Each structure stands twice: as structure tokens, then as C-alpha cells.
Amino acid sequence: MPASSRSSGLGATFENIVMIELYHISKQYQEGQWALLDINLHIKKGEFWFITGPSGSGKTTLLKIIFREILPTRGQIVIDGINILRLPDHKIWKLRRSMGIVFQDFRLLFHKKVFDNVAIGLYVLGIPVKEIRRRVFNALRLVNLHQKMWEYPSHLSYGEQQRVAIARAVVNEPQILLADEPTGNLDPELAFEIISVFKEINRQGKTVLICSHDKELIRHFGDKILFLFKGKIIGKEVQPFSRK
Amino acid sequence: MNNLWQYRVRNLFSATIIALSFLIVGVFFSLSNNLQFLASQLAENMVVAFFLNPGISAREQARIEEAVKASPGVAHVNFVSREEALARFQKSFPELEDILKNLGSNPFPASYEAVLQKKVFLSEEALGLIEGIKALPGVEDVQFNRDWVKKMQSLSRLARAIGFFLGGILILASFFIISNVIRLNVFARKNEIEILRLVGATNTFIRLPFLLEGLTLGVLGSALSLALLYILIKLFPLYLGQSLGVLQEFINLRYLSLSQCIGLVIGSALMGLLGSLSSLSRFLKI
Ligand SMILES: Nc1ncnc2c1ncn2[C@@H]1O[C@H](COP(=O)(O)OP(=O)(O)OP(=O)(O)O)[C@@H](O)[C@H]1O
Ligand SMILES: [Mg+2]
16 A cells, blocks of 8 residues: 555645556566556646557556556556455446546447437436536537537547547546547647646646647646656656646 | 337347247136136036936836935925926027927926035035936936036146146246347447446446346237237137037137236246346346
């Protein structure tokens, strides 16, 4: 167990509350090939991180381990004080409710309208329909897609689909936001807008992790940057004062 | 639930198969009900008729009457003279008047009709009683429908047994049908289930719709079978026509009793639930 202090509740400064702790995380999909090797990382509540590195360096793998889609081959991972590797399968939903996830491949449901795609995380919480409508509309307005609420994702452009995925991830105001290449298919202007949305969410005290190749974007927004190469951390850049 | 609509063709198909399964069970139960009813109707009429020799002496007749009256289990004795027997026949079959006239003489023998107590009628005791009187001189023949009642009752039991046997097999079949439909539905919703997991749906939340689907299929199937059975029972006599006379009673199927209907629906609802549960435990790993 880490020694770092943890407290929750209003009024606490975020500075010392550790949200995500990775200890010696390694992942091997195939014998002899390490997708991740001995990753140690502490991410505090309210921090805004970029994870970058060339294709195949293990960015997606790292995110998948954090939201427990896959298990690491070695190491331990603690999120908000809970060792998620010891979390029994039937309790994973508790972890997932604290997270919003934007997948590299979007994972939208193509037989459901944009509205339902975004609302799915709210249905699960048993929120009243009226409240769901309000929140879905707000989330879609955030990504500037509210006028396409009743379309099917297959009628949207790639970039629009990506924004639906983003709206779905932020709609239940999760404590942790994980985004895998969320701007990969957007033009630079829209990419900046989307990252601004993430910044805004971050300003409300949420922890944000974004995987990205986009150097321009990282230079502009990144105050904490993790460089991965062949599954290893080859560098960390942490600005003492975040640019806002 | 909207899943049920989404895959309506597949679901309708399986509901129909379930309905047909339960329909077969229903037909046998209905048949059994019918035979049971006939048996009880015959048992109402617990009369043993002892026909007398035409040339019987008064002494013999008096002995017979005495013996019948003295028998335990006999509630009531009635003498039917030859004239009365003829009159009865004429009343029952007026269209045969001419045949009787041609005969020229009264063909009917006189008889003693003994009405038995119900519990005696169906017991072995009755047989001994009847044999004893039959052995008396002057008794020509004995007629009673005890055997019929017994036959009817055992037929009814047979129909019910077949109903249970087939029912068991078909209910098992509907269990597998439903579990298979649910499996297909789980696979069809694989992506959605994955997303639901990722946004923090509990297992109950994910499983409940499938359980309800199984339940609905079971209830729908059995309700459909009851409706089909009803139509079948209504149409069957019409199809055969009214010309069957006495046989009509056999053909006129009786509908299931309320408790049988409820049992059928609850049984198939249970099968639906169990079917989807078994499917979920195998194909929706938690
Ligand atoms: N399911 C898998 N089975 C086997 N190997 C895998 C699997 N997923 C990823 N890998 C391998 O693990 C390594 C890291 O993959 P990962 O997807 O994490 O990279 P990435 O940094 O996200 O790349 P990109 O920028 O292209 O998305 C790669 O070599 C990849 O081939
Ligand atoms: Mg990736």
C-alpha cells in the first residue's frame, strides 16, 4: 500500500490525493513480447496527463489495464484507494461508474440512435428519463453535435462518430476520464475544441488521461506528459504550473 | 424488452413451437377430462337391470325380487313390466314405431332395476351381488354399465398419463428452445452488453431483460396454445358434423379446467425463466 495521503470530500486540495497508482505493471500478450514493461506511475486527482509515443508503444494497453478490460501480467494497480486486481468480477461495475472512456475504435452501437448511444451510461444508473434527456443534450452540445441527436451513427462522419463517443464518456461526469486518440480523426480546429472540453472537465476536478500522437496539441495543452516507447516509460515531462 | 420486438421473427417462431408443444399436452388433458366426465355421468346412472325369462313363474319372480331387495348396497328397486319397457322404447325411439308394429308382439322382457349405492357400484362387492342374483332361476340376463365406467376411468387415466409423459418431453423441449433463443439474443447483443459493462451496468441490469424475454416467451407460448386448443375444441365437432349421435359425446372435447390452464401457464413461464437462466449462466459470463 502506498504511503500517499488520501482523502475525499469537498474542500480538500487535490494536490496530494492519488487517484491512479501503477506499480511494476507489465503486460505480455504473447510469449517474449512485452507490450508494457515495469511501468510505475502515480497520477493525482485533478491532474491532466497526455500519454504519447509511437504506434505500438503500449498506450492503449496501459488504458485498458486502468479500466480493467485486461489484466496485467505483473504488477499492481490501485485506483482511488482500491486495488482493482483484487476486485471481484461482479464488482467491476463500481470501478467503471467512476470512469468515462473514449475508445480508439469508438465502440458505438450502430443500431441505436446517437441519443441512446450517449444515454446508455445513464440508463444504467437508473436516472429519470427527463434528467437523462437534459444531460444527453448538454453532453452533445459540449461536442457540438446536439443537432444530430436523433441520427444513427452510421449516418455520421468519422469525426462526428468520435464526438459521440466523447459525449458518451463525459455524460455521467466521471471522476476519471480516459481517452484513446480522441482527436485522431478531427481537423486541428475541432481537435483543439475537444481538448478544451476535456480541459473544462478537468477544471471541475476530474482526472484526465489522453493518449495522443498529436505533437501540436500536446505542446499546447500538455502540462504532464508521459512518453512511452516499446512498452517502457522513456520520459516524463511535468510542468510545475499548468498552463490554463 | 425491445429486443423481443427486434428479433420478432425468431421469437414468434419459437413461441409458436412452444405453443404447439403445449397444445399437444393440452389436447391429451382435454381428452382425459372428457373421459373422466363421461365416466362420472355413467356412474350417476348406477342401475343394474335383471331381465326376467318370459316364461317365469310367480314364485321364481318373488324370490328374485326378495333377493334383490335384500342385497346390501341396493338403494332402491324398481319393477319394469313388459308393457312399461315397450312404452319406454317407443318414447325414446318414436321413429322405430313401424318396426315394432311389424313384429306384432312385444319383444321386451320384464326386469328388476336395482339402483346401487355409488360406492358399492364401483367396488368388487357389486360383482358378487350381481353374480348371485344372476344365478337364480328365471333371470335371463343382466345389464349394467359398471364395466363401461371402469373402462372410461382407466382410459381417462391413460390419456392423462400420456399427457404427462408427452408434456414432460415437450416441456423439456420448450426449455431448450427458450434457452437457445436467449443464447442467440445474447450473441446478437454482444456489442451492447460489452458497452453496458464498460459504463458500469450491474449483472442484474444486464441479465434482467433476457430473463424477462424468456418469461415472456414461455407465457406467450402457453397462452397461444390455450387459444389454439380452444379453437380446436370449438371447430372439431363442427367439422365432424352433428350426425354422430351418441358418439358426439366422445368427440365433444371439453376445455381444460381453470387450474389446469393456470398450471400450464405457470409451468411454461417457469420453463422460460429456467431456460434463459441456464443460457445466461453459460453464455453471459460474469
Ligand atoms: N490483443 C492483443 N494481442 C496481441 N498483441 C497485442 C494485442 N493488443 C496489442 N498488442 C500488441 O501490444 C503492443 C502495444 O499495443 P498498443 O495497442 O497498446 O499500442 P498503442 O501505443 O496503443 O499503438 P497505437 O498508437 O497504434 O494505437 C503492440 O505491439 C501490439 O501489437
Ligand atoms: Mg492505441
